[in-house]
Amino acid sequence: MKQRLFWLFIIVVVLLLQIVVLPYFFLERLKVDLIFLLVIAYALLKGSNEGLIFGLIAGFLCDCFIGQPFGLQIVLKALCGFAAGKLHDMYFENQLGVPIFAVSVLFVLNEIVQRICYWLFYGGVFWPKGAYWRGIGILFLQQLVIFGLLYYLVRYLLHWQSQGKALLKK
Amino acid sequence: MQNQNQPPKKDRFALWIIVGVILLCLMIAFDVRTSSISSTVQGITRDVLAPMQNWSTDVLDWWRESVDTLRSLQTLKDQNAELKGQNDLLLQAYSRMLTVEAENQRLQQMLDFKQSRLQYEIEIAKIIGWPVSNWSSRYVLGLGSKDGIAKDMVAVSTSGLIGKIVQVTESTAELMLLTDELSSVGVRIQSSGCLGIITGNGAQTPTLTMSLITSNAVVKEGDLVVTSGLSDIYPEGLVIGKVISCTKEASGMHQTAEIEMISDFYSLYEVMILCNVQTVPSVTAGISIASGVIQ
Numbered sequence: 001m002k003q004r005l006f007w008l009f010i011i012v013v014v015l016l017l018q019i020v021v022l023p024y025f026f027l028e029r030l031k032v033d034l035i036f037l038l039v040i041a042y043a044l045l046k047g048s049n050e051g052l053i054f055g056l057i058a059g060f061l062c063d064c065f066i067g068q069p070f071g072l073q074i075v076l077k078a079l080c081g082f083a084a085g086k087l088h089d090m091y092f093e094n095q096l097g098v099p100i101f102a103v104s105v106l107f108v109l110n111e112i113v114q115r116i117c118y119w120l121f122y123g124g125v126f127w128p129k130g131a132y133w134r135g136i137g138i139l140f141l142q143q144l145v146i147f148g149l150l151y152y153l154v155r156y157l158l159h160w161q162s163q164g165k166a167l168l169k170k
Numbered sequence: 171m172q173n174q175n176q177p178p179k180k181d182r183f184a185l186w187i188i189v190g191v192i193l194l195c196l197m198i199a200f201d202v203r204t205s206s207i208s209s210t211v212q213g214i215t216r217d218v219l220a221p222m223q224n225w226s227t228d229v230l231d232w233w234r235e236s237v238d239t240l241r242s243l244q245t246l247k248d249q250n251a252e253l254k255g256q257n258d259l260l261l262q263a264y265s266r267m268l269t270v271e272a273e274n275q276r277l278q279q280m281l282d283f284k285q286s287r288l289q290y291e292i293e294i295a296k297i298i299g300w301p302v303s304n305w306s307s308r309y310v311l312g313l314g315s316k317d318g319i320a321k322d323m324v325a326v327s328t329s330g331l332i333g334k335i336v337q338v339t340e341s342t343a344e345l346m347l348l349t350d351e352l353s354s355v356g357v358r359i360q361s362s363g364c365l366g367i368i369t370g371n372g373a374q375t376p377t378l379t380m381s382l383i384t385s386n387a388v389v390k391e392g393d394l395v396v397t398s399g400l401s402d403i404y405p406e407g408l409v410i411g412k413v414i415s416c417t418k419e420a421s422g423m424h425q426t427a428e429i430e431m432i433s434d435f436y437s438l439y440e441v442m443i444l445c446n447v448q449t450v451p452s453v454t455a456g457i458s459i460a461s462g463v464i465q
Contacts, residue, residue, distance in 0.1 A: 070207040
């Protein structure tokens with residue numbers, strides 16, 4: 001229970017960073033989605049079921065703050081967590097190849113699915129031109145760098161938790 | 171021992187997932203139509219988070235200003251020398267300015283007369299929350315109903331119209347930008363006076379679409395687009411953007427123009443909210459809608 005609360009606290013902190021602090025450094029059209037990266041990092045290290053639940057909670061908190069329609073972020077983040085978690089057994093934790101592959105593919109899919117959803121629900125231009133395409137490459141690289149840091153941070157926190165658990169057992 | 175009639179744990183988990191997905195889809199569909207779930211849940215969350223967000227933005231503002239001050243110190247010396255030279259030129263300009271000021275006063279009186287139909291106060295609101303998704307065009311502002319902010323109030327920047335308030339809690343307000351797919355504003359082209367409706371194309375499309383322009387209206391590239399005032403929400407004459415291109419619709423009855431926005435929504439830290447906007451639709455305005463042209 002304590003562990004779950006700890007991760008809930010982490011999600012809230014990252015969400016606040018995402019909606020309040022991050023825009024000051026990324027005052028552009030496109031912003032890095034820290035919650036998305038956190039869900040993927042956690043799911044890769046913990047597996048699909050844990051990733052799904054983590055994604056559900058993270059998506060719910062995102063939807064609780066801002067964004068329409070309510071529930072879209074829940075579905076997307078849960079699916080990302082589930083999909084990333086499926087890769088859990090396919091690599092060693094200290095190898096970054098699979099995580100980078102996962103975040104790259106899921107980033108593209110996440111953007112496409114979100115756009116299609118917004119277009120289906122609210123209309124507008126199906127796919128933007130100009131500024132979006134100029135920014136998307138830089139955003140992708142930023143995501144990769146931040147994901148690398150976040151992945152190691154999540155891994156460190158999970159190890160720290162498991163060590164604490166082991167000490168308590170002793 | 172596991173009951174024979176009960177499905178295995180894995181199947182039960184899959185069943186829960188399927189039920190969950192169906193429920194979520196229903197919830198999304200309901201919220202797309204009514205926005206009631208999002209407004210209720212988000213209202214509560216925002217009121218809880220608002221003090222924390224206000225505090226964070228204050229700290230960030232302080233930090234940004236401190237960095238700016240430190241940066242400016244390096245250039246202050248050079249600027250001082252430059253300013254001394256400019257001071258002499260300004261003295262000459264000052265005498266010319268006195269003449270212009272008198273002219274300006276006369277023009278201002280005329281402008282005041284023209285805008286006497288509009289009366290509003292301005293509240294400056296800080297942006298305290300940005301959307302998580304890159305596809306959303308909504309910001310959270312640090313002022314709410316207790317500060318006198320209400321739904322449908324208009325938000326502007328120094329360059330022009332930005333959007334309107336769509337949801338208000340006690341201490342926050344949700345601003346829907348013009349780029350939002352659900353945004354639509356009655357506008358006219360300043361030079362020719364022809365009317366139309368501007369709609370957003372999504373957060374990542376920097377242009378707006380002006381539709382329902384009468385087929386005989388003359389629309390040129392670079393024409394300024396302003397609010398028509400034929401609405402209970404938007405006052406007349408707020409600048410929105412410039413015409414980039416104009417095409418005739420297939421039916422031949424209307425034209426559609428692509429509009430480039432004047433305001434840069436993505437470099438905003440604060441917005442101005444127009445309170446107590448009172449627009450008085452006149453009889454002539456009603457005739458203008460029918461004819462499509464304001465005389």
